[in-house]
Amino acid sequence: MAEDLKGAILQRDGETYAVVPRTPAGILSPENLSAITEVVKKYKIPVTKITSGHRLVLVGIKKEDIDPVWQDLNMDIGRATELCFHYVQACPGTAVCRFGVQDSLGLGMNLEKRFYDMEMPAKLKFGVSGCSFCCGESYVRDIGILGKKKGWTLIFGGNSGGRPRIGDVLAEDLETEPLMDLINKVLVFYRDNAKKKERTARFADRMGVDEIKKAIGI
Numbered sequence: 423m424a425e426d427l428k429g430a431i432l433q434r435d436g437e438t439y440a441v442v443p444r445t446p447a448g449i450l451s452p453e454n455l456s457a458i459t460e461v462v463k464k465y466k467i468p469v470t471k472i473t474s475g476h477r478l479v480l481v482g483i484k485k486e487d488i489d490p491v492w493q494d495l496n497m498d499i500g501r502a503t504e505l506c507f508h509y510v511q512a513c514p515g516t517a518v519c520r521f522g523v524q525d526s527l528g529l530g531m532n533l534e535k536r537f538y539d540m541e542m543p544a545k546l547k548f549g550v551s552g553c554s555f556c557c558g559e560s561y562v563r564d565i566g567i568l569g570k571k572k573g574w575t576l577i578f579g580g581n582s583g584g585r586p587r588i589g590d591v592l593a594e595d596l597e598t599e600p601l602m603d604l605i606n607k608v609l610v611f612y613r614d615n616a617k618k619k620e621r622t623a624r625f626a627d628r629m630g631v632d633e634i635k636k637a638i639g640i
């Protein structure tokens with residue numbers, strides 16, 4: 423069982439720990455990269471892995487090294503096991519990709535800022551895509567957002583896990599602020615009505631898309 427020790431996750435060997443630094447929308451600064459490299463060498467961390475959620479996990483850290491590792495990283499803890507907001511997965515969008523029609527990366531960073539501290543009944547993941555190719559896997563994330571020329575499409579209740587579910591489209595052609603307001607409404611409705619550990623996919627199955635739309639006024 424995982425032990426909560428400053429964001430450290432006990433590994434299957436029962437002795438060493440993993441940590442996940444917070445990397446909003448998968449962005450790393452040169453300072454982050456240098457610090458990670460130095461930490462991995464200094465503390466002889468055997469495995470550094472990119473996760474499916476656009477984050478890095480440093481695996482195989484000794485218990486006594488956890489505090490100094492965080493000090494040297496100088497990065498926030500990325501929550502990886504708790505029932506809460508976990509991450510925003512965002513494709514490059516108009517910032518980098520020639521196919522992008524919306525700024526998925528910028529939106530992803532703003533989503534993380536706005537919703538990171540919100541209490542949730544289960545883990546919550548966002549997927550943001552800058553065009554209809556949907557590289558941000560928006561249809562299989564709790565909150566999916568898809569950029570089209572006319573605006574954002576909001577998708578709710580997707581999951582790519584053991585019981586996969588394609589999310590329901592709640593609204594289309596949204597500008598950024600109305601999109602943010604609608605996300606807030608659907609998250610408040612989910613938070614206040616879901617059972618503990620009930621992911622949005624099962625919640626959407628139980629409530630039905632029409633009920634969810636009615637509850638958030640669309």
Ligand code: SF4
Pocket residue numbers: 513514515516519520521522523526551552553554555556557558
């Ligand atoms: S979803 Fe579109 S904008 Fe985003 S990376 Fe894929 S092709 Fe590029």
